[in-house]
Amino acid sequence: LEIEHALRGALEHEEFSLAYQPLIALDGHGVCGIEALLRWHHPELGPCAPDEFIEIAEATGDIVAIGEWVLREACRQAAAWYAAGLRFGRMSVNVSAVQLRDPGFTQRVLAACSDAGWPAAGLELEITESALLLDTDALWECFGALQSAGVALAVDDFGTGFSSLSYLSRFPVGRLKIDRSFIAGLAGSDSTGRAVAVTRAIIHLGKALRMQVLAEGVESGEDERLLRDYGCDEVQGYLYSRPLPPREMVRWLQTRA
Ligand code: G
Numbered sequence: 001l002e003i004e005h006a007l008r009g010a011l012e013h014e015e016f017s018l019a020y021q022p023l024i025a026l027d028g029h030g031v032c033g034i035e036a037l038l039r040w041h042h043p044e045l046g047p048c049a050p051d052e053f054i055e056i057a058e059a060t061g062d063i064v065a066i067g068e069w070v071l072r073e074a075c076r077q078a079a080a081w082y083a084a085g086l087r088f089g090r091m092s093v094n095v096s097a098v099q100l101r102d103p104g105f106t107q108r109v110l111a112a113c114s115d116a117g118w119p120a121a122g123l124e125l126e127i128t129e130s131a132l133l134l135d136t137d138a139l140w141e142c143f144g145a146l147q148s149a150g151v152a153l154a155v156d157d158f159g160t161g162f163s164s165l166s167y168l169s170r171f172p173v174g175r176l177k178i179d180r181s182f183i184a185g186l187a188g189s190d191s192t193g194r195a196v197a198v199t200r201a202i203i204h205l206g207k208a209l210r211m212q213v214l215a216e217g218v219e220s221g222e223d224e225r226l227l228r229d230y231g232c233d234e235v236q237g238y239l240y241s242r243p244l245p246p247r248e249m250v251r252w253l254q255t256r257a
Pocket residue numbers: 036037038049050051054067070094095096156243
């Protein structure tokens with residue numbers, strides 16, 4: 001309840017910020033994108049992780065306004081970095097199922113891009129499998145309009161949701177992000193064999209559907225080597241960088257390029 005109350009004034013009091021984490025192509029071309037991750041610092045409660053407040057913001061409906069701020073800020077930052085000569089590919093933004101249900105969602109996304117001067121084709125939205133369970137005409141229309149505008153769609157935390165796989169052959173999803181719980185079991189002492197099987201199956205599924213596959217939570221060179229062997233397209237994780245505040249992200253891009 002305390003969080004719910006504090007959330008109400010958080011946008012107005014500018015308590016949110018974004019952290020950025022690079023996405024890396026395994027074909028040797030380096031940075032292919034950046035994921036924007038929401039951060040909240042309340043003056044009394046202190047820093048509060050998304051896992052602690054996103055669900056609450058979804059329940060209260062505050063996520064619609066917060067999510068729009070995230071989209072606008074991520075697009076603004078991407079355009080500013082691009083204008084400063086930095087090259088990083090796409091900007092990837094997490095979107096909640098509650099936002100997708102909002103009838104004005106597509107228009108808000110496209111307005112965020114055009115107001116920021118960031119091309120829609122440079123934006124990717126990360127959606128969890130549970131959001132795709134909605135499977136309504138409205139969701140179809142929304143995805144169709146986003147796809148025509150060039151906005152890319154990725155399934156986040158893939159493998160942990162409760163949905164059937166049937167949506168994959170119907171929705172215009174271009175990328176699967178393998179949940180980091182599977183990647184954590186790939187190499188070393190907690191290697192299970194099962195995590196390897198699931199990871200390889202997801203990569204094969206992605207290839208069969210002509211989708212790109214990204215592995216989250218890559219923490220070791222051994223993880224990277226295995227994923228490369230399995231044919232994974234992209235990686236993300238502490239091995240390359242933690243989520244960073246904007247200025248540190250700039251420094252990371254400059255030293256990497
Ligand atoms: O960055 P971190 O590990 O704290 O993120 C934890 C979870 O919060 C992740 O699953 C991520 O998808 C989610 N998350 C981070 N930023 C956003 C956001 O802007 N919107 C939504 N809906 N979820 C987010």
